[in-house]
Amino acid sequence: MAINKNAYIRYQTLDKCFRNSGRMYSWEDLLDECNKALLELNNNSNGIQRRQLFQDIKFMESDQGWSISLDRIKFGRKTQYRYSDLSFSINNQPLNEAEANQIKSALQILTRFTGTPQFEWIKEIIPTIQDKLGLVNEKKEVISFEANIDLKGLDHLTPLFNAIHNSRVLNILYKDFKSIEPYIIEFHPYYLKQYNNRWFVFGLNPFNKSPFWNFALDRIISIEETDNKYEFTDIDWEDYFYNIIGVTMPENKKITEVELLFSKEQAPYILSKPLHPSQKSKFVGEGELNVRISVIPNYELNSLLLSFGKSVKIIAPKVLKDKISIL
Numbered sequence: 001m002a003i004n005k006n007a008y009i010r011y012q013t014l015d016k017c018f019r020n021s022g023r024m025y026s027w028e029d030l031l032d033e034c035n036k037a038l039l040e041l042n043n044n045s046n047g048i049q050r051r052q053l054f055q056d057i058k059f060m061e062s063d064q065g066w067s068i069s070l071d072r073i074k075f076g077r078k079t080q081y082r083y084s085d086l087s088f089s090i091n092n093q094p095l096n097e098a099e100a101n102q103i104k105s106a107l108q109i110l111t112r113f114t115g116t117p118q119f120e121w122i123k124e125i126i127p128t129i130q131d132k133l134g135l136v137n138e139k140k141e142v143i144s145f146e147a148n149i150d151l152k153g154l155d156h157l158t159p160l161f162n163a164i165h166n167s168r169v170l171n172i173l174y175k176d177f178k179s180i181e182p183y184i185i186e187f188h189p190y191y192l193k194q195y196n197n198r199w200f201v202f203g204l205n206p207f208n209k210s211p212f213w214n215f216a217l218d219r220i221i222s223i224e225e226t227d228n229k230y231e232f233t234d235i236d237w238e239d240y241f242y243n244i245i246g247v248t249m250p251e252n253k254k255i256t257e258v259e260l261l262f263s264k265e266q267a268p269y270i271l272s273k274p275l276h277p278s279q280k281s282k283f284v285g286e287g288e289l290n291v292r293i294s295v296i297p298n299y300e301l302n303s304l305l306l307s308f309g310k311s312v313k314i315i316a317p318k319v320l321k322d323k324i325s326i327l
Contacts (some may be wrong), residue, residue, distance in 0.1 A: 006038060006041070006045075009034075009037050009038060009041055010037070010038070010048065010056050011056065011060060011090065012037075012090075012091075013033050013034050013037040014030060014033075014034065014056060014057065014060065015060075015089055015090045016033075017029070017030055017033055017081075017082075018068070018070065018081060018083045019082070019083050019086050019087070019088060020082070021086050024080035024081075024082060025080060025081055025082070026078045026079065026081070027050065027053060027054070027081070028078075031048070031049075031050060031053050034048060034053065034056075035047035057070070060090070065090075066093050068083065068088065068090065069083065069084040069085065069088070070082070070083060070084065071083070071084050152217075152218040153217030153218035153219070153220055154199070154217065156220050156223055157192070157199060157217065159223050160189055160192060160201050160223070161192060163223075163225065164189045164190060164192070167230040167232070168189075168225050168226075168230060169186060169187070169188055169225070169226045169227075169228040169229070169230050170186070170187045170188075170189060170224065170225060171184050171185070171186055171223075171224045171225075171226055172184065172185050172215060172220055172223055173221040173222040173223075173224075174215055174219055174220055174221065175219055175221060176219055177219070182221050185205060185207065185213075186205075186207070186228065187201075187203050187204070187205060187213070187215070188203045188204035188206070188230055188231050189201050189202075189203040190202055190203040190204070190233050190235065190237070191203070191235075191237040193237075193241065193247055195246045195247050195300070196246070196300075198216060198218060199216070199217040200214050200215065200216055200217065200247050201217065202214045202237070206231070211233050211235060212235075212249060214247065242277070243294070243295055243296050244295060244296050244298050244300070244301075245275065245276060245295060245298065245300045245301045245304060246298060246299070246301070246303075246304075247300070248298045248299045248300055249296070249298065250296060250297070250298050250299075252296075253296055254296065255294055255295065255296055256294070256295065256297055256317055256320075257292055257293070257316070257317075258292070258293050258295060258297070258301070258316065258317065258320060259290070259291070259292050259314075259315040259316040260290075260291045260292075260293075260305075260312055260313065260314060260315060261284070261288055261291075261313040261315055262288065262289040262291060262308070262311060263288060263310075263311040263312070264286065264287035264288055264289075265311065266289070266308065266311040266312065267283070267287060267288065267289035270291060271289065275291065275304065276293040276294075276295055278293050278294040279291060279292070279293050280292045280293075290315075297320055302320075302323065302324060306324065
């Protein structure tokens with residue numbers, strides 16, 4: 001049984017009514033609540049009738065639904081409905097058969113895009129969904145992704161995403177590495193970006209009129225929504241970040257061709273994981289790899305090159321070679 005948008009709204013509404021400890025609901029009350037929820041979703045909705053309501057309840061009680069345990073309590077001439085365990089919720093339960101089948105169908109559709117440019121990420125996300133949602137019959141986890149689950153600030157990710165989606169202005173209490181005390185900045189968030197297992201949010205700082213102001217989420221202390229008017233932007237963030245590695249945009253935004261020479265041992269790794277989308281590579285000498293990338297040199301580029309140690313030589317530009325040599 002496929003769960004469409006209207007059915008989903010009805011199940012969520014019934015779930016909310018069944019676990020309400022402060023009120024009992026008859027079937028008439030339940031029908032009224034469902035139809036109010038549907039009307040909020042669509043002003044032209046005609047709602048549902050008694051028969052559909054009881055079909056919904058029957059589905060929720062079935063193994064194909066959530067196997068809910070529902071008490072039917074006689075109160076006068078009416079029967080009241082509520083969960084046997086008021087702490088129960090369908091949102092806290094594992095996927096039911098119908099939901100699992102829907103996700104499997106969606107995954108089958110997604111696999112059609114795996115060979116298409118710009119959809120390479122699907123190859124990574126499909127195994128994650130299958131494993132984490134129990135769509136494969138493994139007795140233990142068989143896949144792991146690099147992530148810092150202990151990183152401070154991850155709890156800010158959802159509020160910031162919601163603020164961007166809903167165009168909300170924030171007051172952010174922030175403490176950078178240099179400041180002695182935290183400070184508050186009004187902020188209009190536009191874009192979230194992850195780099196090197198850290199998350200950053202970019203947006204407008206009205207104080208200095210910079211639409212590229214950024215905060216590291218692990219340095220944010222608190223976030224508070226305001227009623228201030230949100231200022232929109234037409235910045236293409238994918239284009240903004242294309243010419244840099246990482247998140248730092250230097251004042252000198254000149255694109256530079258960086259030429260590097262990697263050792264024979266390092267070469268296979270650089271070929272399998274390019275430094276930048278602009279990378280052009282060719283083998284020279286006895287297995288060494290000559291690499292050229294067109295980027296705006298920044299802090300993250302310097303850090304990346306330093307991480308390779310003696311396995312890379314900087315050929316050009318000379319200013320970058322000289323700078324790395326003294327770091």
